[in-house]
Amino acid sequence: MTDFPRRPGIHRRVAPETEQRYVLALPEGVGNPPALPLVLVLHYAWPGRIPPYYGEDLLANIVWPALRDLGAIMIAPDCLQSDWSNPDSEAEVNHLLDVVAHAYPVDRDRTIVTGYSLGGQGTWYMAARNQQRFVAALPMAAVVPRQATEARWTIPLYVIHSAADELVPIEPTRQAVQQLHRQGAQVELVVLDRVTHFETGRYFRPLRDAVPWIRQVWN
DSSP states (O other): OOOOOOSSEEEEEEOTTTOOEEEEEEOTTTTSSSOEEEEEEEOOOOSSSOOTTTTHHHIIIIIHHHHGGGOOEEEEEOOOSSOSSSHHHHHHHHHHHHHHHHHTTEEEEEEEEEEETHHHHHHHHHHHHOTTTOSEEEEESOOOOHHHHHSOOOSOEEEEEETTOSSSOHHHHHHHHHHHHHTTOOEEEEEESSOOTTOGGGGHHHHHTTHHHHHHHHO
16 A cells, blocks of 8 residues: 555555555645645554554544644654664654655655654654754653753754653653753743643643644744
C-alpha cells in the first residue's frame, strides 16, 4: 500500500521500504499549492506489542481536532522499537517524514512535532537531535530525556504538563525547563491542574490553546 490518498480526512497507510504503519490526516486543499504545514504525532506507550495503527487514537481524538485550524498534514507512525528515543526509531521516523514530504507539498519551515507521555519523551528526543527538520516541538506529559537537556536548542519549545500527573511527576520537567532557560533556550511551560496522567483527553484544550503560539513561531 504505497499509493498516497488525496482526499481530506484520516487514512491508514504503510510506508514503502520499512513497512511502517502510520496514520495520515489530510486537510482540505492538499492537492493544491502552496505547501502545507506538517505535524508529526508520536503516540504513547502500550503494554507489549502495539496494535496496528496505534497512533490513530492520539491523532484522531486530540491532535487533529486541537490543531485542525492550522490546515496541516499530520502523520502518526507506529513505533517499531521499544520506544521513540533511540537511533533506530529516529531513523524510521526521519525516513517516513522524507516519504511524506516527497508525496505531498510539505512546508519544511512549518513542520512541528508533538507527542504524549512516551511520545512526548520522543518529541523531546527527536526535536533535540533534528532541529534542522522541525521549527518547534510540543511535548506533553513527558519525561525529559538527557539528550534534551544537553542539546543546544535553536528552536522553541511549548511544554504541557500537569501538576497532578501521578506517573510522570512535574518537578523534573520544571527543573529541565529552568535549566534550558538558563542556557538561553526558548521554552514555555504550561502547567495543568487536577489532570492525571491517564486523562489524555483533557490535553485537548491546552493543545488547542497553543495554536496562536504555533502561528507566531511560523511567522
